[in-house]
Amino acid sequence: MASFCDWLDARTDYRRYFAPIRNRGVVGGPSWWLTSGSLLLWLFVIELITGLALMASYSPSMASAWASVHFIDQTPGGAFLRGIHFYTSHALILAFLAHLIRVVLTAAFREPRELIWITGLLLIPLTIAWTVTGNPLSANVKGMAQIDVEGKIVASTPVIGPTIQRLLIGGNAPGNLTLTHLYFLHVGMMPVLVFLVLGLHITQVYRHAASISDDNDRNEQGNVQPYWPNQTFRNMIVLAFVLGVIAYLTWRFGAPLNAPADSSLTHTPRPEWYFRWLFELRRYLTGDWEFLATVILPTVVLAYFLLLPALDRALSRRLSAGLRILTVLIGAGVVGSLTWISFARDWEDKEYMASEQATRDLGARAKFLASRGGLPVEGAITLLRNDPKTQGPVLYRRHCAACHPHTNENGEGIVPQTASAPNLYSFGTFTWIEGVLDHEKFVSPQYFGKTKLVEGDMASKLKEMFEGAKDASQLKKQMAAAARALSAEAKLPSQAEADKRDTAQIAEGVKLIQGDLSCTECHKYGEEGELGSAPDLTGYGSREWLAGIISDPKHERFYPDDRNDRMPAFASDPQQPQQNVLSPRELDLLVSWLRGEWKEEPSATQ
Amino acid sequence: MNETGRRSFLKWLSGLLGATVAAIVGIPTVSFAISSLRKQTSPQASLRRVVRLGDLPQDRPVMIPIVGDLEDAWTVYADEPIGRVWLARGTLDSADPTKTPLKVFSAVCPHLGCTVQLGSDGKLFVCPCHNAAFKFDGERIAVCAGGGQNPSPRGMDPLEYKIVQDGATKDWWVEVKYEQFELGKPTITPLT
Numbered sequence: 001m002a003s004f005c006d007w008l009d010a011r012t013d014y015r016r017y018f019a020p021i022r023n024r025g026v027v028g029g030p031s032w033w034l035t036s037g038s039l040l041l042w043l044f045v046i047e048l049i050t051g052l053a054l055m056a057s058y059s060p061s062m063a064s065a066w067a068s069v070h071f072i073d074q075t076p077g078g079a080f081l082r083g084i085h086f087y088t089s090h091a092l093i094l095a096f097l098a099h100l101i102r103v104v105l106t107a108a109f110r111e112p113r114e115l116i117w118i119t120g121l122l123l124i125p126l127t128i129a130w131t132v133t134g135n136p137l138s139a140n141v142k143g144m145a146q147i148d149v150e151g152k153i154v155a156s157t158p159v160i161g162p163t164i165q166r167l168l169i170g171g172n173a174p175g176n177l178t179l180t181h182l183y184f185l186h187v188g189m190m191p192v193l194v195f196l197v198l199g200l201h202i203t204q205v206y207r208h209a210a211s212i213s214d215d216n217d218r219n220e221q222g223n224v225q226p227y228w229p230n231q232t233f234r235n236m237i238v239l240a241f242v243l244g245v246i247a248y249l250t251w252r253f254g255a256p257l258n259a260p261a262d263s264s265l266t267h268t269p270r271p272e273w274y275f276r277w278l279f280e281l282r283r284y285l286t287g288d289w290e291f292l293a294t295v296i297l298p299t300v301v302l303a304y305f306l307l308l309p310a311l312d313r314a315l316s317r318r319l320s321a322g323l324r325i326l327t328v329l330i331g332a333g334v335v336g337s338l339t340w341i342s343f344a345r346d347w348e349d350k351e352y353m354a355s356e357q358a359t360r361d362l363g364a365r366a367k368f369l370a371s372r373g374g375l376p377v378e379g380a381i382t383l384l385r386n387d388p389k390t391q392g393p394v395l396y397r398r399h400c401a402a403c404h405p406h407t408n409e410n411g412e413g414i415v416p417q418t419a420s421a422p423n424l425y426s427f428g429t430f431t432w433i434e435g436v437l438d439h440e441k442f443v444s445p446q447y448f449g450k451t452k453l454v455e456g457d458m459a460s461k462l463k464e465m466f467e468g469a470k471d472a473s474q475l476k477k478q479m480a481a482a483a484r485a486l487s488a489e490a491k492l493p494s495q496a497e498a499d500k501r502d503t504a505q506i507a508e509g510v511k512l513i514q515g516d517l518s519c520t521e522c523h524k525y526g527e528e529g530e531l532g533s534a535p536d537l538t539g540y541g542s543r544e545w546l547a548g549i550i551s552d553p554k555h556e557r558f559y560p561d562d563r564n565d566r567m568p569a570f571a572s573d574p575q576q577p578q579q580n581v582l583s584p585r586e587l588d589l590l591v592s593w594l595r596g597e598w599k600e601e602p603s604a605t606q
Numbered sequence: 607m608n609e610t611g612r613r614s615f616l617k618w619l620s621g622l623l624g625a626t627v628a629a630i631v632g633i634p635t636v637s638f639a640i641s642s643l644r645k646q647t648s649p650q651a652s653l654r655r656v657v658r659l660g661d662l663p664q665d666r667p668v669m670i671p672i673v674g675d676l677e678d679a680w681t682v683y684a685d686e687p688i689g690r691v692w693l694a695r696g697t698l699d700s701a702d703p704t705k706t707p708l709k710v711f712s713a714v715c716p717h718l719g720c721t722v723q724l725g726s727d728g729k730l731f732v733c734p735c736h737n738a739a740f741k742f743d744g745e746r747i748a749v750c751a752g753g754g755q756n757p758s759p760r761g762m763d764p765l766e767y768k769i770v771q772d773g774a775t776k777d778w779w780v781e782v783k784y785e786q787f788e789l790g791k792p793t794i795t796p797l798t
Binding site for chain 1: 613616617619620623624626627630631632633634635636637638639641644675677679680681682683684
């Protein structure tokens with residue numbers, strides 16, 4: 001080994017290149033203060049390694065970005081790798097804060113270390129910009145909303161703002177070019193810039209040695225100990241601890257992946273935690289003053305720190321120490337409390353918290369759908385757009401909930417302001433139909449109580465039957481059989497087992513509907529009865545039946561002419577779907593949702 | 607402990623901590639980087655309905671695409687051709703169609719995976735890439751179509767099939783279990 005090293009050294013002279021590292025000393029002995037710089041460097045290296053590996057499976061386009069990130073999470077090691085990359089980016093910013101505080105407190109910016117100070121300060125906005133270009137890369141709803149707002153903030157900078165925004169977003173609205181631009185910045189431009197500045201920073205640190213005290217004598221004349229292993233040992237302890245926390249967070253929570261970006265999803269955008277103080281400040285500076293919080297203030301803060309060495313020179317040692325301590329205390333106090341106020345406001349905001357929960361639920365739903373059926377060619381956006389569980393309530397609220405409630409037995413669900421039509425929760429099931437066939441329930445607000453059917457033949461017929469019944473329990477039994485038979489017409493997935501099991505009751509019900517209960521005097525049912533006077537009972541509640549009544553309730557199969565109360569026709573013209581309120585796709589989604597037909601995890605349906 | 611002993615202890619401890627850090631980052635990185643080398647969990651090959659038995663010409667092989675869900679990493683292309691098969695049918699047995707002589711081969715050449723075509727004389731299967739030639743019963747011919755040695759290590763790969771009757775229309779159909787096999791080897795090994 002030794003002879004091989006000699007051989008290699010004779011040819012490459014490598015020992016000379018590595019000598020500065022090997023012979024590096026630490027003035028005044030090892031110190032925990034000095035670990036923050038080393039920590040930052042290693043976190044950068046971790047980001048570089050994990051980021052390069054992630055590039056192997058990432059695809060920047062609106063159709064494939066989310067899908068490829070979800071794919072990475074399914075790949076062995078992928079989820080953990082992405083988690084490390086994600087949490088390390090946050091740790092980097094925290095480590096920068098710690099490093100900045102220690103440099104300010106030890107006045108490490110004094111001559112001859114001006115270049116270390118300037119390059120170090122530059123690295124902070126560069127690193128933040130680096131993480132900002134990374135967050136939206138999965139084309140998730142949160143990241144894309146963030147970069148949209150961030151782009152607009154950049155655009156509010158006079159003169160150069162709009163140009164920079166277009167370079168960042170690639171156009172007016174976030175899209176494919178945003179992802180390719182951000183990808184270029186994140187894996188190409190920003191690393192080059194950061195490592196150029198970082199290279200200068202580190203070579204300067206080697207040239208002048210790190211400063212550990214604001215007492216210059218100690219920095220210059222303290223006893224020198226070897227850096228390796230005396231300081232390295234402390235560096236490694238801090239690095240291992242920080243990475244341990246990162247690994248724990250990754251293992252426990254993983255890197256988040258919100259729902260695929262879709263402007264039709266409701267989402268309340270919020271900046272990352274490191275922008276929260278500016279976000280909070282912006283609240284107090286509205287209108288033209290907003291610019292102060294978003295652009296001027298960060299610039300002023302940066303400029304103040306750049307000028308700190310000059311202030312330090314102008315002041316006496318005692319005054320400078322006071323100024324530096326005050327800077328740290330006031331800075332940490334202001335930034336910390338603004339951040340806290342901003343988060344606290346959101347935590348108390350029920351609407352925001354509900355929106356956050358909804359965003360999380362959508363993300364979980366999208367991930368579930370993607371792992372169940374793969375991703376369609378059209379991209380991740382269609383996962384939720386074609387999902388009845390997601391779109392059903394949206395469509396119902398928009399089109400049905402002006403009159404129809406959709407609430408379960410506890411009254412939870414979609415509640416209209418003034419309910420004036422039947423509750424469609426569990427429509428077509430045995431329980432629902434049994435209610436229709438009860439003379440009291442029929443005229444209750446849960447069913448037709450607030451429609452003109454209260455005055456109709458069905459209401460009076462039911463009343464007559466129940467009040468004139470010789471054997472009320474016998475009639476109830478017959479009605480139950482009829483309800484069983486009718487609910488089997490819908491072929492609901494939730495009743496598939498019951499439909500198979502209760503064939504005898506269903507057969508009896510069919511006979512009763514066509515016979516003793518004389519339903520077919522008004523209703524058509526199978527071969528019996530005729531259309532025109534009351535809704536068709538054939539295929540009652542089936543996909544086709546539901547689509548029919550929603551499309552056109554005045555069709556002769558349902559409530560022709562003035563028999564219809566107030567229900568509008570949502571898709572009366574099948575020839576020209578673009579003129580209808582509901583598109584064929586929306587109608588399909590709504591029908592599926594009303595019938596409870598959607599992909600669900602096995603545990604959730606039990 | 608003397609100074610030298612303390613230093614070597616610190617060196618050892620630093621090395622240990624550094625190795626831990628390297629492992630936390632390195633293990634998932636390497637495991638992710640080599641994930642393409644792992645065996646793919648391909649969807650279970652199942653019998654797919656390919657063609658009506660009566661639609662196949664007699665004694666003249668035809669190539670038919672197998673349609674299924676094509677998976678490409680994160681994207682699923684529904685109902686796309688996922689492969690092609692050659693079917694060679696003998697005389698139809700009208701008494702018991704399941705006894706009709708039928709040969710089903712994967713159209714993938716066992717040499718390097720090109721799609722085997724019908725030779726220009728219509729009497730042999732010939733691969734257009736390196737002229738590997740096969741008889742209609744799939745047997746490898748020692749000499750290539752254009753002369754020279756047949757580069758294919760084995761005959762064409764037969765596929766499992768079943769002749770079934772449709773319950774509703776009473777038509778007889780051919781169902782084929784489409785599989786892919788390792789290339790370049792004398793023996794047939796399914797790819798998993």
